[in-house]
Amino acid sequence: MDIKEIQNLIKFVAKSGASEVKLEMDDIKITIKTGSDPEATSVHYAPVATQMPQQQVAAPVADAKPAPDTPTPAVTAAAENSKYITIKSPIIGTFYRKPAPDKPLFVEVGQTIAEGDVLCVIEAMKLFNEIESEISGKIVKILVDDSSPVEFDQPLFLVDPS
Structure with a gap:
């Protein structure tokens, strides 16, 4: 959920x-x-913590090879995201990807942005605040759906600065 x-x-x-x-x-x-x-x-x-039924395990065999260390998907995703810069919401409000319903989106995934480009607007108390980029780079991921409520410091975009 x-x-x-x-x-x-x-x-x-x-x-x-x-x-x-x-x-x-x-x-x-x-x-x-x-x-x-x-x-x-x-x-x-x-x-809710789910209790897994305990299974009896046979004694380990002396010739058994240890399993290779494979990173879990969560660890792999965290390592990939660490090279990106996260643009966070500076205020609480409603996130919009367009300046108006009949206008085009501010940014798309894969789009190159420059410092000062408007990325989105956040409506707070009937005021529409333009959120500008503080970095240059390429939009890798948009983390919030259009017209969704956002919290202060909530991640909005992932940007590849390279």
Whole structure:
């Protein structure tokens, strides 16, 4: 379950008038409690630790070769992303990839950007703030969907500075 689904669930529970909702799935447990005040909504999110059944293991054979060290996909992805620069949100608001619905996107994956280029706008309190690049490079990945809420310091773009 991703953050967008959780946010939609919170909105649904708040509108429904329920005072408490518990959701338990295979890997997570969510409890949403609402009060009479819409600002008093609280959410408890806890990943559920799954217990793996213990298996009996035979004694190791003396001639057995150790398994080669293969990096896990998460470690490999982290190593690949370390060479990129992350552009983060300077404010809380709603992320938009276009200046207006009928206008073209500011940037695309693979596009080369220069310092000062506008990458997106973030709407905060009915003000549209243009987010400019502080570096030159190539857009490798866009980490946020259009029209999504973003937090302060949330990663927005990965840029290859080379």
